[in-house]
Amino acid sequence: MNKKIAFVGAGSIAEAIVSGIINAKVVPASNLFVTNRENTQRLEELSARYQVNALSDREEVISNADIVVLAMKPYDLEQSLSAIKGYLKEDQFIISILAGVSTERITELAGINIPVVRVMPNTSAFIGFSATALSKGKFAKEEHLLQAEQLFQTVGTTVLVPEKDMHTITAISGSGPAYIYYIVEAMEKAAIEAGLDSNIAKELITQTVIGAGNMLKLSGEEPDILRKKITSPKGTTEAGIEILEKHHVQRIMMECVKSAKERSEELGK
Ligand SMILES: NC(=O)C1=CN([C@@H]2O[C@H](COP(=O)(O)OP(=O)(O)OC[C@H]3O[C@@H](n4cnc5c(N)ncnc54)[C@H](O)[C@@H]3O)[C@@H](O)[C@H]2O)C=CC1
Numbered sequence: 066m067n068k069k070i071a072f073v074g075a076g077s078i079a080e081a082i083v084s085g086i087i088n089a090k091v092v093p094a095s096n097l098f099v100t101n102r103e104n105t106q107r108l109e110e111l112s113a114r115y116q117v118n119a120l121s122d123r124e125e126v127i128s129n130a131d132i133v134v135l136a137m138k139p140y141d142l143e144q145s146l147s148a149i150k151g152y153l154k155e156d157q158f159i160i161s162i163l164a165g166v167s168t169e170r171i172t173e174l175a176g177i178n179i180p181v182v183r184v185m186p187n188t189s190a191f192i193g194f195s196a197t198a199l200s201k202g203k204f205a206k207e208e209h210l211l212q213a214e215q216l217f218q219t220v221g222t223t224v225l226v227p228e229k230d231m232h233t234i235t236a237i238s239g240s241g242p243a244y245i246y247y248i249v250e251a252m253e254k255a256a257i258e259a260g261l262d263s264n265i266a267k268e269l270i271t272q273t274v275i276g277a278g279n280m281l282k283l284s285g286e287e288p289d290i291l292r293k294k295i296t297s298p299k300g301t302t303e304a305g306i307e308i309l310e311k312h313h314v315q316r317i318m319m320e321c322v323k324s325a326k327e328r329s330e331e332l333g334k
């Protein structure tokens with residue numbers, strides 16, 4: 066893809082996407098530009114690590130870009146857009162990965178009828194395994210959606226969704242990896258507490274998560290069926306799951322997703 070892409074915001078998700086794009090060799094590092102509010106050390110770090118153009122001159126970064134990726138925190142959006150809106154043009158387009166914030170709000174803050182595509186990736190983009198959802202705003206055309214989709218296909222799988230679903234998706238697949246890591250942390254603690262070598266525990270747990278993920282993807286079976294195949298009557302799994310049931314862990318996970326979705330809605334206000 067011969068496009069110049071500027072990232073405004075150089076945090077963990079921007080790095081995950083940059084790293085994924087570079088590994089996929091679809092956009093050369095020389096076409097990627099990264100800027101942030103003030104942390105020049107962070108920009109130098111990204112430039113050294115990925116050979117991208119990491120610049121603190123926002124005018125240079127924005128005015129030369131074909132695509133501007135907004136990757137700051139939602140509460141920094143207003144200030145950030147007011148600093149760059151003077152350099153934005155209607156023949157560019159914006160990709161926003163901000164949780165909660167609507168395309169309408171971004172157009173309003175940009176002050177011009179610039180196309181906006183809203184995207185929700187996750188940090189697994191770092192290794193090409195993001196689950197990414199995309200939807201287009203009022204001024205975005207199919208070609209913008211397609212280009213954004215092509216870009217994010219280099220860092221994982223993509224789905225096109227109506228924008229109204231983005232809050233739920235943010236709670237499910239945007240935040241989702243963190244829920245899995247949270248469970249992994251607990252499994253590691255339990256294994257180590259029981260006397261297992263921590264490296265062995267890590268290796269076994271990591272492969273268990275990879276195996277379970279691939280079973281979900283490749284076996285064609287529903288998760289409850291896969292679970293039942295592991296759960297022998299009066300066996301170890303049954304004993305473990307009984308504790309999860311006693312503490313209503315599924316209901317708690319559902320509350321977790323609901324709360325994340327509500328936060329996404331709040332962030333958009
Ligand atoms: N971390 C994740 O897993 C995901 C994050 N997101 C969204 O991506 C965005 C960034 O998240 P993280 O990378 O986790 O945050 P972060 O805190 O790691 O990075 C935010 C970046 O924005 C920069 N920034 C702040 N104000 C700025 C301004 N006025 N101008 C230019 N740059 C500015 C900061 O310097 C920093 O580099 C958030 O809106 C979040 O909702 C979306 C999907 C997944």
Ligand SMILES: O=C(O)[C@@H]1CCC=N1
Binds near residue numbers: 164235239240
């Ligand atoms: O925690 C957050 O707000 C962001 C959005 C999805 C993942 N991280």
